Amino acid sequence: MNEVPPPAKLLPPNLLPWAPERTGEAAAPPPAPRREPGLLAGLLLALRLAWRQLRADRARLATAIAGVMFACLLVFMQLGFRGALFDSATNLFRAMRADLFLMHPLTEASFRAEAIPRARAWQALADAEVDRAVPVYLAQVTLRNPETGSRRAVQLIGLDADAGAVDFPGLADVAAALRRPDTFAFDRLSRPEFGPVAAMFARDGPFAVQLGTREMELVGLVEVGPSFGADGNVVLSEQNFRRVFSRQATNADLVALRLRPGADVAATQARLAALLPGDVLVLTHAEMVARERLYWETGTPIGFIFLFGSVMGLVVGMVIVYQILFADIAGHLSEYATLKAMGYSNGYLARVVLGAAVILAVVGFVPGFVLSTLLYGYVAGATFLPLEMYTERAVGVFLLIFGMCFAAGLLAMRKLRDANPADMF
Amino acid sequence: MGAAPVELRGVNFAYGEGELRRQVLREVDLRIGPGEIVILTGPSGSGKTTLLTLIGALRAMQEGEARVLGESLLGASEGQRVRLRRRIGFIFQNHNLLGFLTARQNVAMSLELDGRHTDAQRLERAGRMLGAVGLSDHLEKKPAQLSGGQRQRVAIARALAGEPGLILADEPTAALDKQTGQEVVRLLRDLAKGRGVPILLVTHDPRILDLADRIVDMEDGRVVQAAQASA
Numbered sequence: 001m002n003e004v005p006p007p008a009k010l011l012p013p014n015l016l017p018w019a020p021e022r023t024g025e026a027a028a029p030p031p032a033p034r035r036e037p038g039l040l041a042g043l044l045l046a047l048r049l050a051w052r053q054l055r056a057d058r059a060r061l062a063t064a065i066a067g068v069m070f071a072c073l074l075v076f077m078q079l080g081f082r083g084a085l086f087d088s089a090t091n092l093f094r095a096m097r098a099d100l101f102l103m104h105p106l107t108e109a110s111f112r113a114e115a116i117p118r119a120r121a122w123q124a125l126a127d128a129e130v131d132r133a134v135p136v137y138l139a140q141v142t143l144r145n146p147e148t149g150s151r152r153a154v155q156l157i158g159l160d161a162d163a164g165a166v167d168f169p170g171l172a173d174v175a176a177a178l179r180r181p182d183t184f185a186f187d188r189l190s191r192p193e194f195g196p197v198a199a200m201f202a203r204d205g206p207f208a209v210q211l212g213t214r215e216m217e218l219v220g221l222v223e224v225g226p227s228f229g230a231d232g233n234v235v236l237s238e239q240n241f242r243r244v245f246s247r248q249a250t251n252a253d254l255v256a257l258r259l260r261p262g263a264d265v266a267a268t269q270a271r272l273a274a275l276l277p278g279d280v281l282v283l284t285h286a287e288m289v290a291r292e293r294l295y296w297e298t299g300t301p302i303g304f305i306f307l308f309g310s311v312m313g314l315v316v317g318m319v320i321v322y323q324i325l326f327a328d329i330a331g332h333l334s335e336y337a338t339l340k341a342m343g344y345s346n347g348y349l350a351r352v353v354l355g356a357a358v359i360l361a362v363v364g365f366v367p368g369f370v371l372s373t374l375l376y377g378y379v380a381g382a383t384f385l386p387l388e389m390y391t392e393r394a395v396g397v398f399l400l401i402f403g404m405c406f407a408a409g410l411l412a413m414r415k416l417r418d419a420n421p422a423d424m425f
Numbered sequence: 426m427g428a429a430p431v432e433l434r435g436v437n438f439a440y441g442e443g444e445l446r447r448q449v450l451r452e453v454d455l456r457i458g459p460g461e462i463v464i465l466t467g468p469s470g471s472g473k474t475t476l477l478t479l480i481g482a483l484r485a486m487q488e489g490e491a492r493v494l495g496e497s498l499l500g501a502s503e504g505q506r507v508r509l510r511r512r513i514g515f516i517f518q519n520h521n522l523l524g525f526l527t528a529r530q531n532v533a534m535s536l537e538l539d540g541r542h543t544d545a546q547r548l549e550r551a552g553r554m555l556g557a558v559g560l561s562d563h564l565e566k567k568p569a570q571l572s573g574g575q576r577q578r579v580a581i582a583r584a585l586a587g588e589p590g591l592i593l594a595d596e597p598t599a600a601l602d603k604q605t606g607q608e609v610v611r612l613l614r615d616l617a618k619g620r621g622v623p624i625l626l627v628t629h630d631p632r633i634l635d636l637a638d639r640i641v642d643m644e645d646g647r648v649v650q651a652a653q654a655s656a
Contacts (some may be wrong), residue, residue: 343508
């Protein structure tokens with residue numbers, strides 16, 4: 001091996017040795033002027049070098065991807081739970097479709113609503129644009145599991161189903177049956193702890209269940225959705241509500257208003273706010289849902305806990321990515337120094353390191369995203385929480401992961417200073 | 426005759442500050458003409474490596490007059506020095522090839538800083554350069570799959586691929602056995618001579634001294650003797 005190859009192909013041998021300073025021969029013409037590669041080309045080359053370096057060490061690449069994926073998963077799950085909590089907390093209000101709502105200013109959350117005079121509903125009808133006004137009664141009692149006999153708290157929603165101001169899916173079909181005494185409709189989305197109520201109803205038709213202290217007949221199913229405040233919901237008429245839960249008959253918890261078609265919601269809202277006394281707030285549907293959500297976000301430490309979890313995930317991910325990038329630089333210091341000696345600038349090498357960070361962000365995010373989507377489906381099935389992969393959340397988490405990797409790259413970059421080409425000799 | 430590729434006059438250099446200041450170069454004059462092969466020898470600590478890093482624009486000059494490839498080094502900014510380095514081919518004691526790139530990609534790395542070529546052109550040129558050092562059968566091998574001599578030949582191809590105006594080599598034979606080392610340096614000389622590129626080579630290896638046009642001996646930071654090699 002190592003035999004010297006003949007260089008003859010490139011130059012005739014009689015030119016050797018060539019020493020123009022002795023022969024007076026002219027020096028070779030200077031090569032054409034060099035040109036810096038374009039910005040984009042330079043970036044792409046740096047990115048390619050970063051990818052080749054990452055790819056070379058499969059085990060390290062796998063570790064890095066796993067780290068990013070883990071961070072990704074953690075953030076997705078934390079944000080998912082957080083979002084699901086707030087979504088589910090507002091399930092009740094979100095399911096109530098009406099144009100405007102009247103609510104006591106001190107009502108913070110649906111599960112402990114402050115009572116308002118029922119007369120406010122009839123007063124609201126004074127406005128020409130208000131078509132229907134339906135008082136809604138909220139309370140929590142226990143429902144007996146028809147299979148095991150255990151009791152569990154359930155949200156009562158008393159309202160006039162015929163008025164059609166609040167249309168839960170399925171409510172119109174059971175409205176007639178709800179008019180009969182001692183009947184109620186059960187929320188089929190309720191948590192399974194109430195027993196196989198929906199399945200039993202589908203099989204046997206109406207049957208008797210104990211609601212509160214009273215034997216009631218289950219006559220239909222609606223869809224509302226459980227929330228953190230209540231595991232399940234029961235919809236019944238005003239009269240039946242009072243049979244289950246006795247309270248001052250002139251008080252309601254909420255009034256749902258339907259406006260005439262084509263009415264200006266904002267203007268009507270302003271007129272009603274001026275007309276009605278200060279013991280009610282006039283809210284649009286979105287405002288009422290936002291108010292409920294705000295309670296859970298600010299009134300409880302839950303939002304902070306999940307945020308904290310997300311931050312921890314990002315920190316752990318950043319440390320892993322930093323370690324990987326740092327080890328890559330530290331292990332290739334002489335190569336980096338050689339590149340510097342060859343004329344690669346600090347900036348170029350910094351772009352290589354950042355390029356590696358960005359690649360890790362993308363390569364780690366994709367499986368993290370897929371896995372999170374699968375887990376969302378699984379966890380949603382197990383907890384009946386509305387865990388969904390929203391586009392905004394996916395984009396947001398990608399930006400967080402990108403930022404995390406970028407920050408790790410910036411930290412690791414400092415190690416490049418140790419690659420000093422002058423020490424290479 | 427035009428300006429020499431390397432021209433140093435009265436170069437001083439010291440490491441450290443104050444009490445710890447240590448002068449390593451004293452009034453060094455050195456001139457390397459086009460196509461000339463100069464070997465720099467001397468005991469360790471004589472300042473030859475420092476001189477090499479100064480000429481290679483790897484260190485900032487402190488004092489003296491120095492022109493390398495037409496660029497004045499005194500007071501040159503980091504950016505100017507980085508640009509100058511692109512026109513100099515470096516060969517190190519260790520090959521310092523990027524382990525995750527093939528031989529051909531390693532050589533192409535020295536062309537990527539020059540926007541004149543496309544990727545295909547760079548690889549084609551790198552392939553030809555590797556052919557010139559006798560490695561046309563090993564283009565797609567990683568450095569780990571090559572012998573020590575082959576790696577150093579890849580390093581030579583890399584140093585020459587960018588059409589440098591000057592080649593600086595530091596103990597290029599140190600990591601090689603006697604025969605391989607001699608072959609590698611001979612190859613370097615032939616290729617450089619064919620292109621008219623001057624070489625400044627620091628070495629302790631007495632077996633390769635006869636390749637030089639001129640031997641410059643250094644001691645204690647001074648050039649003590651500039652002997653013409655027996656031609």
